[in-house]
Amino acid sequence: MVVGGGYAGQLAANLAARRTSGRVTLVNERDRFVERVRLHQVAAGQRVREHALADLLRGTGARLVVDRVTRIDPRTRTVELAAGEPLRYDTLIYAAGSRADLASVPGAAEHAFGLADVEQTVRLRERLARGGTVSVVGGGLTGVEAATEIAESHPRVAVRLLTDGVLGAGLSARGRRHLARVCARLGVEVREGARVVEVLPDGVALAGGAHLAADTVVWATGFTVPRLAAESGLAVDEHGRLLVDDTLRSVSHPDVYGVGDAAAVRRSNGQELRMACATGLPTGQWAVRVIGARQAGRAATPLRFRYINQCVSLGRRDGLIQFVRADDSPREAVLTGRLAALYKELVVRGALLAQRHPWLPTAPRG
Known part of the structure; x- marks a missing residue:
């Protein structure tokens, strides 16, 4: 049983159906696979192709159940x-994903x-229009x-980017300089x-009392996870x-991954891995590898x-590839401009390709 059909969950279900001896069921609230790394393009009004989960699972033998999981009874x-009726599992892969953290400040x-x-992205697209x-x-x-x-797709829209720290704090000095140049070029x-301490109907309130007017507020401060695991009694x-x-x-239930x-x-x-497609794909693969090994009586x-x-x-014609060390800290080396935009596009397409061909390598091993 795989709970969640995002980047990690759909890949895990697809791979488990091919590489383990179990009967695989994927449970997801929607029947579509969401390319979340493209949602900023959707918000800006660009056309992004949708993908049916059933199509991505076709030929694997995996069963798709479109429903919302309300509780796991370990x-x-x-x-x-x-x-629907409750479903039984022998082994469960928990891939419930994350969502925007909209509860961190009032409003x-x-x-x-x-x-x-x-849904939120489509409403944002309509508002930006x-x-x-x-x-x-x-x-x-x-x-x-x-x-x-948004600035590139809507040049008549005034775009303001607010951060409580330094823009691009996790980037190298060269990366931050390029980011500043692109923001200046795009206005x-x-x-x-x-x-920001509060979001208001007409803008945001800042610490210190300042008010910044805005017709639209986009919240991109981080992500939170569903309460499903905690409410089901799993260790979190x-x-x-x-x-x-x-x-x-x-660590609390050995039949759950x-x-x-x-x-x-x-x-x-x-070091805890950050929330990202770059970590979701390889963990989905690794969990299936471990489950298959244990089924076969081998060490995990x-x-x-x-x-x-x-x-x-950075829009469709510019980008930034920040090369990092093994621990995700930035090197000084960067790739910028159109070549970086192409690089990022190839990475995004590769993430989708891995959903159809889940055995493809998604990260180096060792």
């Missing part, structure tokens, strides 16, 4: 659904738009991609040290992410993972 090994859930699900002023809150990679994509107003961390060992197995954003996965040195190999780069699209 004692009886059943998954309870919002509409965000009511007045801001997140970029983590299709009216024009006006847009404030993107969050200076991380999601906020940067959203602000530059994106950047405000550093601007901590303080953020609600499933606690797993170095083979991605739940965690992958992707909803699992607190760590490297061998203890601990996860081996290292970071290579961070890929940032």
Whole structure:
């Protein structure tokens, strides 16, 4: 049983159906696979092709159940659904994913738009079509991609990017300089040290009392995970992410594995992996590898993972590839411009290709 049909879950279901001896069921609330790394393009009004989960699973023998999981009962090994009858599992892969953190400040859930699900993104696209002023809150990679994509696609829209720290704080000096140049070229107003404490119907309130007017507020400060694991009695961390060992197995329930954003996965040195497609895909693959090994009576190999780069699209004609060390800290080396935009596009297409061909390598092993 795989709970969640995002990058990690759909790949895991597809691969498990091909590489293990089990009967595989994928449970997902929607019948479509969402290319979440393209949602900023959807928000900007670009046409992005949709993909049916049934098409991605075709020929594998995996069963697709379109429903919302309301509870996991680890004692009886059943998954309870919002509409259908409960489903039983022997082994469960928990891939519930993440969503925009709209509860971190007052008013965000009511007045801001997140970029983590299709429905909110479509509503944001409709709002942006009216024009006006847009404030993107969050200076991380999601906020940067959203602000530059909107500014390029809607040159008459005034775009402001707000961050409570330094823009591109996780980038090298060369990366930050390129990011600043692109924002200036696209007319994106950047405000550093601007901590938003409330989202209002007509803009945002900053720490210190300042009010910044905006017709549209885009919330890109981070992600949170569903409460499903915690409410089902599985061991989780303080953020609600499933606690797993170095083979991605739940520390409290050995028949449950965690992958992707909803699992607190760590490297061998203890570093927790960040929420990203770049970590979701290899953890989905590794969990299936471990399950297959244990089915065959072999020893499970601990996860081996290292970071290579961070890929940032800056509109359709520019980009930034920040090369990083194994621990995700930035090197000074970067790739910028049109070549970087092409690089990022190839990475995004590769992530989708892995959903159809889940055995393709998605990260170096060791």
